[in-house]
Amino acid sequence: MEKILLVDDENDILEFVSYNLSKEGFQVITCNNGKEAIQLAQKENPDLIILDVMMPEMDGIETCHELRSIDKLKDTLIIFLSARGEDYSQVAGFDAGADDYIPKPIKPRLLVSRVKAILRRKGGKVEAEETHSGIRIDREKYLIFKDNKEFSLPKKEFELLALLFSKPGKVFTREIILDNVWGGDVVVGDRTIDVHIRKLREKLGDQYIKTIKGVGYKFEV
Amino acid sequence: MEKILLVDDENDILEFVSYNLSKEGFQVITCNNGKEAIQLAQKENPDLIILDVMMPEMDGIETCHELRSIDKLKDTLIIFLSARGEDYSQVAGFDAGADDYIPKPIKPRLLVSRVKAILRRKGGKVEAEETHSGIRIDREKYLIFKDNKEFSLPKKEFELLALLFSKPGKVFTREIILDNVWGGDVVVGDRTIDVHIRKLREKLGDQYIKTIKGVGYKFEV
DNA sequence: ATTACAATTTAATATTAAGTTAACATCCCA
DNA sequence: TGGGATGTTAACTTAATATTAAATTGTAAT
Numbered sequence A, B: 001m002e003k004i005l006l007v008d009d010e011n012d013i014l015e016f017v018s019y020n021l022s023k024e025g026f027q028v029i030t031c032n033n034g035k036e037a038i039q040l041a042q043k044e045n046p047d048l049i050i051l052d053v054m055m056p057e058m059d060g061i062e063t064c065h066e067l068r069s070i071d072k073l074k075d076t077l078i079i080f081l082s083a084r085g086e087d088y089s090q091v092a093g094f095d096a097g098a099d100d101y102i103p104k105p106i107k108p109r110l111l112v113s114r115v116k117a118i119l120r121r122k123g124g125k126v127e128a129e130e131t132h133s134g135i136r137i138d139r140e141k142y143l144i145f146k147d148n149k150e151f152s153l154p155k156k157e158f159e160l161l162a163l164l165f166s167k168p169g170k171v172f173t174r175e176i177i178l179d180n181v182w183g184g185d186v187v188v189g190d191r192t193i194d195v196h197i198r199k200l201r202e203k204l205g206d207q208y209i210k211t212i213k214g215v216g217y218k219f220e221v
Numbered sequence C: 001a002t003t004a005c006a007a008t009t010t011a012a013t014a015t016t017a018a019g020t021t022a023a024c025a026t027c028c029c030a
Numbered sequence D: 001t002g003g004g005a006t007g008t009t010a011a012c013t014t015a016a017t018a019t020t021a022a023a024t025t026g027t028a029a030t
Helices: A011-023 A034-044 A060-068 A087-095 A108-122 A155-166 A174-182 A191-204 B011-023 B034-044 B060-068 B087-095 B108-123 B155-166 B174-182 B192-204
Strands: A003-007 A027-031 A048-052 A077-082 A100-103 A135-138 A143-146 A149-151 A209-212 A216-219 B003-007 B027-031 B048-052 B077-082 B100-103 B135-138 B143-146 B149-151 B171-173 B209-212 B216-219
Touching: A003 A011, A003 A034, A011 A027, A011 A108, A027 A034, A034 A048, A034 A060, A048 A060, A048 A108, A060 A077, A077 A108, A100 A108, A108 A174, A135 A155, A155 A174, A155 A191, A155 A216, A174 A191, A174 A216, A191 A209, B003 B011, B003 B034, B011 B027, B011 B108, B027 B034, B034 B048, B034 B060, B048 B060, B048 B108, B060 B077, B077 B108, B100 B108, B135 B155, B155 B174, B155 B192, B155 B216, B171 B174, B174 B192, B174 B216, B192 B209
Parallel strands: A003 A027, A003 A048, A048 A077, A077 A100, B003 B027, B003 B048, B048 B077, B077 B100
Antiparallel strands: A135 A143, A143 A149, A209 A216, B135 B143, B143 B149, B171 B216, B209 B216
């Protein structure tokens, strides 16, 4: 069972996030500020730390820097929580050494899927970057391999393909796709997904992505 | 038997939702506004509270906040009902501490499955995909397996089969079928169900779906 | 800052699968 | 055996997605 350290000054959020993660079987420990976080992290050795960007005194970015400077926490995963529309924090967060970023308002599904995805990635246990139907995705290098030929994709296309690819055969609804690829509060038109699907089909061939009318899309195995 | 507190100012909805949940074996108690809800919740200790977002005086969001501030209700599950297209309420609802969200117009099938899903998560139980008469339904992949051969079905046919399949041998009346597959407020002609049944029989073979004249249809075991 | 180019989104229209209806046929049980 | 209930079929309608181009936004280089 993975241990997650959750840091936020607002107890509502602490509780909400904590609830949603416990529900999925994670062990969650919490605290209210950066200082405690650093102590707790050293003591508890969590697999993942979720940091709110906006906190009084020591903010998330600073806390992240501090954490990263501690040797035993060099490889611990760090995710930021950031307020609506703060694009800045995303950038600064990654600079500070964050591994991912979750926008507020927090949607439980997005939260859980990001947390799982990131633990899966680095947890080394799964995601040995498998090949399905002759296609392989390399997240590190941000490349697609098809029949041993590599090529790159724009971010949205890459993320969309990666999502469908993460569970070949599973149907992803538009809602889920939007949550995962575009993120929490982003609102884009209905046809945007279609266009990206089209581009992927153009580049990969039609046989890989299947439409389930009225339901969603899936990566065909 | 799980207890559900249902809060809505419109009696039509109260009745409709209540009917659909009772039918599934839940104990449903109802009231018309936030104030009563808070009192009832404290007295009855429900497992789940379903709140309409739009209510006079105290709306769902506010009620939710109030409920969350009561200690013994901290862990009670809360689901919002929200009017068509109000994406805002989804966001605001989660901020307020909701666990899920059901869009109006309410489709009984969606309603029941969300309610079950969320109660299941809390209870920690998981359902397995069973095989009956050589047929298995995979919701995730949106596929039917017959004698280990897979094939897909259009949405309505899939949902119709899935409904009958959910309780093999049980007779489903046309009314129930309409409620579940089409949703409460949709009105379709008399022969529409027959046509879908026919298509299913065409694809699966006649032996699986049996007509009980004057009553309804069932999946034959 | 300006340009140039790539990525993304929107908007408008076309296309197609899915769903519905209508008209008629057939069944079955009082 | 006659009438309500269901079956069947093809035509019709609609909803969902595909497609395209144009508009917008983002990014990197000069």
